[in-house]
Amino acid sequence: MLIGGGPLFTFGKEDIFLENGGVRVEGGLVKEVDSWTSLRKKFPQEEFFDTQGGVIIPGMTCAHHHFYSSFARGMSLKGKSPRNFGEILQDLWWSLDKKLTPEDIYFSALVALIDAIKCGTTSILDHHASPKSIKGSLRMIAQAVKKAGVRACLCYEVSDRDGPQAAKEGLEENADFLRETKIEDSDFLKATFGLHASFTLSQETLISARDMASALGAGFHIHVAEGEEDQEDSLRSYGKRVIERLRDSGILGEKTLAIHCIHVDQREIGILKDTKTMVVHNPSSNMNNAVGYAPVEEMISRGITCGLGTDGMSSDMFQELKTAFFLLKHQSRDPRKGWEEIQKIYFQNNPKIFAKFFPHPLGSLSPGSYADMVVLDYDPPTPLNRENFLGHLLFAIQSRNVRDVIVGGNFLMRDRQILTLDEGEVLKESRKLALKLWERF
Numbered sequence: 087m088l089i090g091g092g093p094l095f096t097f098g099k100e101d102i103f104l105e106n107g108g109v110r111v112e113g114g115l116v117k118e119v120d121s122w123t124s125l126r127k128k129f130p131q132e133e134f135f136d137t138q139g140g141v142i143i144p145g146m147t148c149a150h151h152h153f154y155s156s157f158a159r160g161m162s163l164k165g166k167s168p169r170n171f172g173e174i175l176q177d178l179w180w181s182l183d184k185k186l187t188p189e190d191i192y193f194s195a196l197v198a199l200i201d202a203i204k205c206g207t208t209s210i211l212d213h214h215a216s217p218k219s220i221k222g223s224l225r226m227i228a229q230a231v232k233k234a235g236v237r238a239c240l241c242y243e244v245s246d247r248d249g250p251q252a253a254k255e256g257l258e259e260n261a262d263f264l265r266e267t268k269i270e271d272s273d274f275l276k277a278t279f280g281l282h283a284s285f286t287l288s289q290e291t292l293i294s295a296r297d298m299a300s301a302l303g304a305g306f307h308i309h310v311a312e313g314e315e316d317q318e319d320s321l322r323s324y325g326k327r328v329i330e331r332l333r334d335s336g337i338l339g340e341k342t343l344a345i346h347c348i349h350v351d352q353r354e355i356g357i358l359k360d361t362k363t364m365v366v367h368n369p370s371s372n373m374n375n376a377v378g379y380a381p382v383e384e385m386i387s388r389g390i391t392c393g394l395g396t397d398g399m400s401s402d403m404f405q406e407l408k409t410a411f412f413l414l415k416h417q418s419r420d421p422r423k424g425w426e427e428i429q430k431i432y433f434q435n436n437p438k439i440f441a442k443f444f445p446h447p448l449g450s451l452s453p454g455s456y457a458d459m460v461v462l463d464y465d466p467p468t469p470l471n472r473e474n475f476l477g478h479l480l481f482a483i484q485s486r487n488v489r490d491v492i493v494g495g496n497f498l499m500r501d502r503q504i505l506t507l508d509e510g511e512v513l514k515e516s517r518k519l520a521l522k523l524w525e526r527f
């Protein structure tokens with residue numbers, strides 16, 4: 087199949103810009119990138135989709151999400167107003183996750199996936215929690231992911247906060263799902279080993295997780311030093327800082343994702359670098375929880391693979407890119423900042439992170455990469471070229487410009503109509519389920 091007929095940005099190593107470009111897709115992968123005219127000439131018999139001037143870019147990627155947070159939208163905490171991160175967890179997230187039924191898990195995932203498709207987010211790393219419905223929860227989410235047609239890498243966030251039985255079930259859920267996905271060997275669905283955070287994990291659970299994950303060749307997806315509570319607990323209980331504790335427990339490494347890393351010191355940044363641990367920055371969530379600002383510049387300047395995610399705040403990476411960009415400028419009080427850092431965090435590091443889980447490149451449209459792309463309905467009021475694309479992206483292009491979404495050569499959305507799911511039906515059902523959950527809350 088040929089897809090083209092508008093400005094094409096490939097990103098990736100080749101970073102090609104064609105004013106009227108296209109790609110040839112075969113077996114779910116990009117086979118060839120060329121001008122639209124020459125592709126049509128070379129393959130006159132091939133089925134084609136003409137974007138009619140629509141701008142073609144690779145699908146957006148989100149390196150940290152929580153699908154289960156979907157039903158929190160508009161929910162009242164019944165008079166409570168959490169004063170700090172610890173209270174936000176206690177009063178909101180650790181109350182909500184315990185109320186999730188298997189049906190809630192499935193529909194909250196579908197809601198997040200609908201948002202993702204509408205925002206052009208085609209690949210997601212999700213981190214799930216449902217302490218009263220652990221067994222089979224990742225399979226429920228996987229069903230939603232398959233139905234939606236996006237790519238996702240799933241895990242269950244193991245924690246001791248709900249007692250030893252829930253911790254044990256969490257460990258087993260990760261191990262079972264890792265085994266299943268290995269056998270299934272799908273390019274759309276992958277698994278890693280999830281852990282909540284150091285301050286809710288006993289040493290015994292950490293060691294069990296390390297042994298189980300290492301037997302399965304997996305790394306971890308874990309929140310790290312998001313609030314000061316994490317460091318305080320680690321220093322009080324183990325006499326060392328969070329990153330040191332995780333390193334000493336065998337949790338860090340080149341397949342591990344350390345999410346947030348806000349309250350980390352120089353020595354801990356050094357350990358992240360030495361162990362090749364990856365980091366994910368979530369600026370909207372950090373601002374919303376008022377937990378502080380991650381030393382993003384420092385981490386990327388020291389060569390740490392620090393990528394970008396939404397932490398369940400939304401599925402909109404166009405918005406998260408802008409937030410990361412403005413927050414970086416704001417924090418540094420230097421208006422020159424942001425441009426290079428965003429290039430690195432999103433365009434270089436997110437693809438590097440996804441490459442740890444998926445066998446073909448994501449986030450670029452070079453030959454051999456997944457045929458995951460977004461067509462933007464964007465008629466630029468000023469010249470658009472390779473050199474200034476980031477300016478258009480950060481100051482103009484939004485998820486409302488996403489018109490068509492293609493994953494592995496399959497259309498998930500065309501003219502803003504989702505083809506893989508009945509959006510209206512899903513939202514109708516999710517409103518019913520969310521209301522029931524709010525009543526139980």
Ligand SMILES: [Zn+2]
Pocket residue numbers: 150151152213309345397398
């Ligand atoms: Zn998170």
